[in-house]
Amino acid sequence: MKILISNDDGIDSTGIAALAKELKKIGDVTVIAPRTEQSAVGHAITMKFPLRITEYSKNGDFFGYAIDGTPADCIKIGIRNIMKTPPDIVVSGINCGSNTAINIIYSGTVSAAREAAIMDVPAIAVSVTNHDPKHYEYAAKFSADLTKLVVQHKLKTGTLLNVNVPDLPEEEIAGVLLTKQGKSKWDDIYEERKDPYGKEYYWLTGNLIQADNKLETDQFAVKQNYVSVTPIHFDLTDYETYDTMKEWHLENMSKQKS
Numbered sequence: 001m002k003i004l005i006s007n008d009d010g011i012d013s014t015g016i017a018a019l020a021k022e023l024k025k026i027g028d029v030t031v032i033a034p035r036t037e038q039s040a041v042g043h044a045i046t047m048k049f050p051l052r053i054t055e056y057s058k059n060g061d062f063f064g065y066a067i068d069g070t071p072a073d074c075i076k077i078g079i080r081n082i083m084k085t086p087p088d089i090v091v092s093g094i095n096c097g098s099n100t101a102i103n104i105i106y107s108g109t110v111s112a113a114r115e116a117a118i119m120d121v122p123a124i125a126v127s128v129t130n131h132d133p134k135h136y137e138y139a140a141k142f143s144a145d146l147t148k149l150v151v152q153h154k155l156k157t158g159t160l161l162n163v164n165v166p167d168l169p170e171e172e173i174a175g176v177l178l179t180k181q182g183k184s185k186w187d188d189i190y191e192e193r194k195d196p197y198g199k200e201y202y203w204l205t206g207n208l209i210q211a212d213n214k215l216e217t218d219q220f221a222v223k224q225n226y227v228s229v230t231p232i233h234f235d236l237t238d239y240e241t242y243d244t245m246k247e248w249h250l251e252n253m254s255k256q257k258s
Contacts, residue, residue, distance in 0.1 A: 001027035001151055004087035004116070006074045007095060008108025010037045011056050011066045015094030015136060019126065020063070022140035023091060026148060030087070031056075031064025032078035034071060034108075039097075043111040044070045051077055071112035079119055088151055090116035093126030094139050098164045100218040101182035101211075104232065113160045114234050122150050123160040129222050130167035138173060139165040142227060155231075162230045164222045172225065179228040182212035182219035 003023050007016045011033035023029050035054065046069040056066040065082055067074045071092065079086055092112035099107040113123035126143045128136065142165060150161065162181075166173060187209050190202040212220040218228040 001089070001147075002083070002085065002087045003027040003029045003147065004075070004078055004083065004090045004121075005029055005031045005064070006033050006071055006078070006090065006092050006112040008034065008038045008041065008071045008092075008112065009096055010034050011064060012058075013037075013096070015096060015128065015133070015139075017058070017063075018136035018140045019091065019094050019143055022144045023147065026144050027088075030078070030083055032067060032074045032082055033064060034074060035066040035068045038070050038108045040106045041070050041108045041111070042106050043072050043114060045072050045076065046070060053077070053082065071108040072115040075112050075115040075119070079116075079121065086119075087116075087121060089147055090121050090123040091126065091143055091147055092116075092123065093143065093163075094133075094136055094165075095125070095127035096133055097127060097131040098129040098219075098222055099125065099127040099162060100164050100222060100228065101184040101208075102186060104162060104181055110160075110162055110232075113162070114232075117158050117160040118234060120157055122155045124150060124163060125160065126163045126165065128165050128167050133167045135167050135169055138168075138170040141170075142176075146229070158235065159231050159233050162218070162228075162232050164218055164228045164230075166222055166225045166227070168225060173227060174225040176227040176229065177215060177221045179218040179221050179230045180216055181230055181232060182217035184208055184211045184219045 051069045054066045092109050095109040110125040113125035116123035186206045188206040191205050218230050221228040
């Protein structure tokens, strides 16, 4: 099994090292990750600047390839240029901080997996629900087990799995739930500050508005110490509204005379 690993926290992150260590037990692993942290860049890709590939070592041993681009860049150039044959699966993570509810849209970790899905490669995005995680072990172990299941059972083309693991020892995990994307979202605040020269600048802060109270949603599930596994797709069509708007007869607008 050929496994491509990436992330948005950068190639030197603790999470990607823990993930690579565990996945090497079940397959042939290639690490291709951003050279620097790329959190919350979403699905950005580099178009106006050159991308450079650097072989990266840890403790004197080759670890993977560092790309001076985004997580989506890493998947694109990794599959098209670095790997001789496409991977059987892409696993992105392990991210520091949860990627549930609205965070799925912003997440570079999820976007790396989404780019793989766009390229018809099965993919998983994995996050631990703490920005300073203490427990990567279970998340890495669960990722390996889920990777084997995905390769065995397959996923519908264009679908990826978004996984969020509570930052707890394995014995404190309540279980695993198949979930839907929640509706919780951020109340963003741009805090005004001053630099050492007295000039104003703004720093993004805010609070997550909790809008989920059912275990079938990712945000609420992880709050109850469950691992959430959410199948998501890059098709953003609102099919209910699509059907409703058929009654608007938009096709007649082209026939109206000004």
